[in-house]
Amino acid sequence: MKISDLVAQAQAPFYSFEFFPPKERKNWPNFFATVERLSELNPLFASVTYGAGGGTQDNTLEITSHLKNDFGLEPMAHLTCVGATEKRIRDFVARLADSGVMNVLALRGDPPKDRVIDWDNAAFRYASDLVAFARRNFPDFGIAVAGYPACHPESKTFREDREYTRKKIEAGADLVITQLFFDVREYIDFVERLRHNGVTVPVVPGVMPIQSLDSIRKVLSLCGANIPGYLYLNLEAAHLEGGVEAVKKAGVVFAVDQICRLLDAGAPGIHLYTLNRAETCLAILQAVKERGYFS
Numbered sequence: 001m002k003i004s005d006l007v008a009q010a011q012a013p014f015y016s017f018e019f020f021p022p023k024e025r026k027n028w029p030n031f032f033a034t035v036e037r038l039s040e041l042n043p044l045f046a047s048v049t050y051g052a053g054g055g056t057q058d059n060t061l062e063i064t065s066h067l068k069n070d071f072g073l074e075p076m077a078h079l080t081c082v083g084a085t086e087k088r089i090r091d092f093v094a095r096l097a098d099s100g101v102m103n104v105l106a107l108r109g110d111p112p113k114d115r116v117i118d119w120d121n122a123a124f125r126y127a128s129d130l131v132a133f134a135r136r137n138f139p140d141f142g143i144a145v146a147g148y149p150a151c152h153p154e155s156k157t158f159r160e161d162r163e164y165t166r167k168k169i170e171a172g173a174d175l176v177i178t179q180l181f182f183d184v185r186e187y188i189d190f191v192e193r194l195r196h197n198g199v200t201v202p203v204v205p206g207v208m209p210i211q212s213l214d215s216i217r218k219v220l221s222l223c224g225a226n227i228p229g230y231l232y233l234n235l236e237a238a239h240l241e242g243g244v245e246a247v248k249k250a251g252v253v254f255a256v257d258q259i260c261r262l263l264d265a266g267a268p269g270i271h272l273y274t275l276n277r278a279e280t281c282l283a284i285l286q287a288v289k290e291r292g293y294f295s
C-alpha cells in the first residue's frame with residue numbers, strides 16, 4: 001500500500017521509524033532484534049536507508065523485504081540516483097516490487113568522495129528526475145522525497161529550495177519527509193512556504209534523538225541543520241556534569257518536547273530516526289504517550 005494513503009487514512013497522529021542496514025552481516029541478528037522490539041509499537045511505516053556509494057544497496061532491498069514479510073511492517077526503501085543508470089534503478093525498483101515493497105524515498109544522494117560525476121551526461125541529475133522516472137515506470141509505487149526545513153546545503157536561497165521541493169511533488173511524489181532539525185519553527189515555516197507554493201501532500205518531520213556531543217557535531221557538519229543556542233548550551237552542561245550518558249538523557253528530553261510541539265503545530269506524525277537503538281526510541285515514545293499524545 002502507498003504510505004501516503006496510510007497517512008491520509010490515519011485517524012490520529014502517527015509515528016514511523018527509519019533504520020539503517022548494518023554493514024556487517026554478523027550484526028544482523030541484533031539489528032532484527034531491535035526491529036522486532038520496535039515493530040511491537042506498531043509504527044505506521046518503516047524506512048531503510050540506502051548507501052549512495054554502494055555496498056549497502058542490496059542490504060536495503062533485503063532488509064525492507066524482511067520488514068514486510070517477517071515483521072508485518074509497511075516498508076519504504078530509500079533510493080539514491082547519483083551516478084546510477086536507468087537500468088540499475090529500474091532493476092532495483094522491480095526487485096523491490098517482487099518482494100512486496102511498494103514505497104521508495106526518492107533521493108539524489110551525495111556523490112561519493114572518490115568519484116567524479118559527469119552531471120551533463122548523467123541519467124539523473126536531481127531527485128526530481130528520479131521521481132519522474134519512477135512515477136512513469138512504476139505507477140503503483142508510493143514515492144516520498146526529502147525536504148529541508150533549514151534549506152539543503154547546496155541551495156542558495158530558501159525560495160529556490162522550496163521551489164525545487166515543489167518540483168519533486170510536481171514530478172509525481174506524494175509525501176515529503178524532512179531532514180532532521182531542532183527548531184520547530186523551521187518546520188512550521190517550511191510547511192507554510194510549501195503550502196503557499198501549492199504543495200498539498202503531507203510533510204512528515206524527521207526527528208533525530210541526540211546521542212552525544214560528538215555525534216551532533218558530525219551530523220550538523222554534514223547536513224546543514226541548525227541547533228538552537230540554548231539546546232547546545234544545555235548539552236554542553238549535561239556533558240560536563242555526566243558525560244555521554246547525561247547528554248543522551250538530555251537528548252531524550254529534548255526529542256520528547258520537540259515531538260509534542262510538532263504535533264501541537266499540526267504535524268501529521270513524526271518519522272523517528274531510530275539510529276537502530278531500541279531503548280532510546282522506546283523511552284522517547286513512552287514519554288510522549290505519557291503526555292497524552294499517540295493514544
Ligand SMILES: Cc1cc2nc3c(=O)[nH]c(=O)nc-3n(C[C@H](O)[C@H](O)[C@H](O)COP(=O)(O)OP(=O)(O)OC[C@H]3O[C@@H](n4cnc5c(N)ncnc54)[C@H](O)[C@@H]3O)c2cc1C
Binds near residue numbers: 079107128160177
Ligand atoms: C529524510 C532523508 C533521508 C535520506 N536518506 C538518505 C539515504 O538513505 N542515503 C543517502 O545517501 N542519502 C540520504 N539522504 C541525504 C540526501 O541524499 C542528501 O541530502 C542529498 O544531498 C540531496 O538529496 P535530495 O534527494 O534532497 O536531492 P535534490 O532534491 O535533487 O536536491 C539536491 C540539491 O539540488 C537542488 N536542486 C534540486 N532540483 C534542482 C533543479 N531542477 N535545478 C537546480 N537545482 C536543483 C536542491 O535545491 C538541492 O540543493 C537523506 C536525506 C533526507 C532528508
